[in-house]
Amino acid sequence: MTNNILYDESLLQVIPQAQKQVAIVRACGRQLIEELAIGGESSVLAQKIAAVTSAAEAAIAAADGHMLALRPVLQTAAEHPAPDEAARAALLAKQKEALRAGAATSAPEPYAEYAGKSDSELLEDIVGRVATTTGFPVELCGSSDSEVTSAAAVEVRMRVEGVLCAKVALAAAGRPEAARVVLMSAEEAASGKDAWDTSGHQVFRRASDVAMQALCHFADRAQQLVFGRELEPARAASLASSSALGDLLLYLSTYRDLFTRPCSSTGKLLALDPVSNQLLPPIVRPFKRTRQALLAIAQGTETCQAFHFHANMFEE
Secondary structure: OOHHHHHHHHHHHHHHHHHHHHHHHHHHHHHHHHHHHHOOOHHHHHHHHHHHHHHHHHHHHHHHHHHHHHHHHHHHHHHOOOOOHHHHHHHHHHHHHHHHHHHHHHOOOOOHHHOOOOHHHHHHHHHHHHHHHHOOOEEEEOOOOOEOOHHHOOEEEEEEOOOEEEEEEEOOOOOOOEEEEEEEOHHHHHOOOOOOOOOOOHHHHHHHHHHHHHHHHHHHHHHHHHOOOOOOHHHHHHHHHHHHHHHHHHHHHHHHHOOOOOOOOOOOOOEEEOOOOEEEOOOEOOOOOOHHHHHHHHHOOOOOOOEOHHHOOOOO
């Protein structure tokens, strides 16, 4: 094995781990801002800030450790360039081909029924399809949280009885484009909180963080759907956002057993969360799944895995 090939393989191993630690630091930053905004009794607030800071410092230290592990490989590659450039090129070509194949299998296909429909009609179709697939009530809501027509909707609401309420804010009224997603309790949803609010429960705050990551992933993936297709820009954007919204709603249905499914890695139901410093159930539901897999999970024909943050096997 040449030095450059060793360099490439080491990067592939270390970078995802470092990215995971950076994500933890970002989550700690968001949590710190929320705690400062909420305020409260000074001693309790100080304890919470200390816990969040400690978790961030641990993540930074872990990221530093990953980079230290890579340093010898970087130095060797710089001092002794590999003569076998053909082997290195072959490895890189193989990696790129694998990435293209993964994108091809994971990129969703547009619903054929969407052809020629307006944004509000697309939104109504998505909500109807997801409600039928999951068996959960999925509703279109206006600014006053009451049910409205698709053209006037600014929020999509999914209720999982006895577990949670998920709210998705739309980028504009009647447009099938998700701008933000938040999970909260049914009581909080009934009190008038919308998708731009934050739950008062740590379990839903942490789940909302994961759901936002899922939304970003689905939005990026949906761009692959329209890239290179001969479509009008507005139509391409509408199809991409519709696809991402549909996938997000299917994904949110996987939280139906949030409080009852043990961690797929450790077998435990509760574990100490380093950011909130509370015992929480497995929050992470892997979202880097094909639409077919999301449909199977939503329909109950395939089991959804769940992980605590420290035991997440999918780097999500």
